[in-house]
Amino acid sequence: MSRAKSFWAWGYEDRFVTDDVREKLRTRLSAVLGVEVAKQPLPSFDATRVRPPRRDAPTEIAGFGSTDARVRAEHTFGKSYADLVRGFAGDFGNAPDLVLFPESEEHIIAALAACSREKIALIPFGGGTSVVGGVEGDVGTGFTAVASLDMRRFDKVLDVDQTSRAARIQAGANGPQIEEQLQKTGLTLRHFPQSYEHSTLGGWIATRAGGHFATGPTHIDDFVESIRMVTPKGVIETRRLPASGAGPSPERLILGSEGSFGVITEAWMRLQARPRWRASVSVHFARFSDGVLAARKIAQSGLFPANCRLLDPGEAMMHEVAPTNAGASVLLLGFESADHPVEPWMERALSLATDLGGDCAEEPTYTTSFSSNSADRTDTLEDNEHGAWRKAFFAAPYLQSALVSMGVMIDTFETAITWDKFDAFHANVSEKVNAALKKHASGGLLTSRFSHVYPDGPAPYYTFVGSAASGSGSGSGSGSGAGRLGKLEAWRAVKEAASSAVIEGGGTITHHHAVGRMHRPHWEKERAPLIGAAFAAVKRELDPAGIMNPGALLPAPK
Ligand SMILES: Cc1cc2nc3c(=O)[nH]c(=O)nc-3n(C[C@H](O)[C@H](O)[C@H](O)COP(=O)(O)OP(=O)(O)OC[C@H]3O[C@@H](n4cnc5c(N)ncnc54)[C@H](O)[C@@H]3O)c2cc1C
Structure with a gap:
């Protein structure tokens, strides 16, 4: 039997955090946010509302489809903050009418033909981890139904x-x-x-x-x-x-x-080939701007580290990196190779960082036996600040769901920008998002890191945390599903401030999270109108009935 996934939260049902962990998070977040965060009872699927299917499946594809309410609920959303809030509130009003589980390309060809003929919107579904509304059945009114096409049987x-x-x-x-x-x-x-x-x-x-x-x-x-x-x-x-x-x-x-x-x-x-040589170290900077310069020098050095992640002090604190050096920005540096030892690369990168005022918190860790031959990336962690960060990185999605279950607003946004614009860009994004957090989430906290660095610019990744229970239009924060859903108004206001600041400052609306339904309006401002028209022409050629994921990337037909 396959392991059950949560119907609302990230990941497997049996890996949702324990009540002890929820309590620790509650205490910590109450202190960080300066408001009392309250644990809410976890939802049960029996209390959810799943819209009944609006029509029967076309007969030739019904054999590999399901209209079961729980199956449809599990294909209603991705895993964005808004998805978790709505799932937690038991609101599956937008569930697909049908979920297809094709086993062969013949099944997929039959599904596309039947859906084109019957005007059924069809949404390809992989793992359902979209954070941009990519798999949501919000397709406008031009369709008789929505089908989700789950690819889980194509797993070889x-x-x-x-x-x-x-x-x-x-x-x-x-x-x-x-x-x-x-x-x-x-x-x-x-x-x-x-x-x-x-x-x-x-x-x-x-x-x-x-x-x-x-x-x-x-x-x-x-x-x-x-x-x-x-x-x-x-x-x-x-x-x-x-x-x-x-x-x-x-x-x-x-x-x-x-x-x-x-x-x-x-x-x-x-x-x-699997890496065998590995090196990692963390470098502390008293000033974030020195860390930025060090990251740039290393990105432009031709050394190509596997890791070159600059965490601002808030991000270091949230990930429990450098706990004894509060206020420091931390540059996590790592090198990997399947072919040769990496000491010379690490030494050169370290000298670039320390020349700019970086303080090497501990000696670099070198391993030669490293092999990522396990499918579980979290079992090969170094016993240093790097290891602490990576452990927190993979555990974070479970913790985010736990925080949503306490009414905390927690979301991320990410972008890329050239180095020449970064300082002004970062200052403006921080100012706009902090102002929105103050107005809509009682202050909250904005943290940032570089997820990737390129010779011509970084990819800044921001996390915002706030008290969703207060601030304008945020609802009661506890009790009814409607109260919980009210929090989305506050989140929308913060998210809009972030997206507008990113686009105004010359960044991209997404470095890797994709466009989906959520980012489409801002992507339309970022790209040339003729490019949009060219993509629409390609879609008309490949998908004449316009059934493929309408509204994600390209507007749904009117
Ligand atoms: C906690 C968390 C962490 C994340 N971290 C990262 C990260 O580090 N890097 C990153 O890039 N993203 C990240 N994401 C976003 C998300 O995981 C990625 O966008 C991922 O690529 C989506 O894969 P999926 O299989 O879950 O696709 P889904 O969410 O199922 O679908 C995403 C989009 O792809 C389409 N699609 C899916 N399968 C197919 C197919 N076979 N054919 C055609 N279209 C298809 C869907 O229709 C939809 O538009 C994260 C998301 C979460 C919730």
């Missing part, structure tokens, strides 16, 4: 080419399933987004996911060799090539298509 590594170091992998395989199946080959995909445990290859490609390595190959784009996608007009399969200069890249058209053009069924992915 089909072929491995040891010579070229690549594998043909089905799109519904999640992170641990991929690494487990690759284990015997000695190779790894080495793509570890924070959602790795539950997100899938198809979802990563469809959203252009970013892994947790700060430089070097880390975006899923870097690993894609070729893609196979079923569209309502037919199958597209690109050619396996190490590189090609033949016209615009077809893979690039499919990468980031967010289910709008078709269903990705498999891809040939570039693999790597």
